[in-house]
Amino acid sequence: MKTARLPKTEQLKRAVVARARAEGFSVARIASVEAIPEAPARLAAWLAEGHHGEMGWMEERTAERATPRQLWGEAKSVVMLGMSYAPDGDPLAILGQPDKAAISLYARRRDYHDVIKGKLKSVAGLLAAQGGVDVKVFVDTAPVMEKPLAQAAGLGWQGKHTVLVSREHGSWLFLGAIYTTAELPADAPESDHCGSCRRCLDICPTDAFPAPYQLDSRRCIAYLTIEHPGHIDESLRAGIGNRVFGCDDCLAVCPWNKFAAAAQETRLSLRDGLDALPLAELARLDDPAFRALFAGTPVKRTGRDRFVRNVLIAIGNSKRPELADSAAALVADASPLVRAMAAWALTRLAPTRALTLAPGALTVENDADVRREWRAPMPEPESAS
Known part of the structure; x- marks a missing residue:
């Protein structure tokens, strides 16, 4: 009895996922470019509230940001990839040493943009060569809504802190995207598993969440210490504590982190000496x-x-x-x-x-x-x- 041969698109998808795994990605799944129809309205409402602060680039090319086909009209599928940077200890322990600097976990590593982009190009190159299709890679450098697309692809869901949460990797995933003209079989989207938990909301030192699933960047320590170019409002300074670059609080308290194994990717390993300067x-x-x-x-x-x-x-x-x-x-x-x-x-x-x-x-x-x-x-x- 002959085994039924997989369709070419399914074979191509499996090859892409296998290459992604070989490159160190923790997960790789597919979404259609039409998978986030609610994104334009949500983005418009967020911008209208001024929650983007002084990140003017969020207002630029909003149609392309919210609708993948507006960014690239020939695209049919999006390969969403995630790489874990889960810690092997408590990233909030440094907050108990007020004479030392708390630097967000992701920033104590080699810049993920540099690491992931090269790996994305490897995966995209295989997709282009084996499928005879066009590809474009993005890692936080273009108007791409990575988190909604990641949820649509089934990598996780946007938690109440607006960060992607994975049942396997918690709140610790770097995201990258490959747009392609290939029409790959899409994966099922992930549903919300936050339930009644609000730990991420309650721990925020500056009350940056006006409601669950809403972030006001103007009060967010990550925004204030990284993106905000001017003086920080005095009413927010005490909440910053000893956080000198970013903030891990809302990510670190997520209960789903208990399922995340410490990241083993050597090129994303922690830089010695940056954990308690x-x-x-x-x-x-x-x-x-x-x-x-x-x-x-x-x-x-x-x-x-x-x-x-x-x-x-x-x-x-x-x-x-x-x-x-x-x-x-x-x-x-x-x-x-x-x-x-x-x-x-x-x-x-x-x-x-x-x-x-x-x-x-x-x-x-x-x-x-x-x-x-x-x-x-x-x-x-x-x-x-």
Whole structure:
């Protein structure tokens, strides 16, 4: 009895999935380009609320972002791929060391854009060669709604924290997409399995979720410490704690993480030494030193001034008077972002010293935001216990 031969499209799909696995992807599934019809309305509503903050690029090419065929008219299928970066320990443990810097888990690795793009090209190359089709690869660099497409392909579902959640990999997946003219058999979409759980919402230090499944980026620590180019509103600074780049809180508390095995992909392994850097050392970074320390990681793209701004907020939150010297050393920095937060941190840690330095600083300060920080009411010094 002869075994029925698989259709060519199914054979091609299996070859693509096998290559993806060989390249280190944890999961690879297929969605039709027509699989997210609700995306345009949802994106429009989110933008209308201003929840994208100053990420102006989110408003650009909205039709292409929400409708895959608008981005590439010949596309018929989307191969969605996920690579796990699940930790082998508690990524929130660093929050208990206020004199150390908390850097988001994903950013303590080689930049995932560089790693995944090469792997996507390998998978796409096989698809193009064996299928005689056209392909385009995307990894967070084009107007592609990766998370809705990933849900449509069955990789997981968008949780109440808006991040993709997988039953096998928790909240720890990097995503990539391959658009293709091949009409591959689509996988079933994943349904929502959050239930009544709201751990990710309740843990947010800055109340960035106005409702389940809604994120207001303007209050999100990841946005504030990475994307936001200006001064961070004073009402949000205390919630930032010692998080100097990104925030893992809502991801780390997801119950589905218990099924995720620690990531074994060597080229995405953690960079030694970036898990508990002293704030005092980071405050001393000039631009060359910053670039050298964070070479090859996502942190480098933020730039020295914005990063040191974040470090000074962490110093101001530390309740460690010994870090006042780090703040004082930066009150005359070339960057107004840095000077403003140096003044703020100093008024919190050493108010008497700040009062002494303020007159001289204000004499030469032309930036209105920096001047405002010097003139803010000085807190009473805490009594020694």
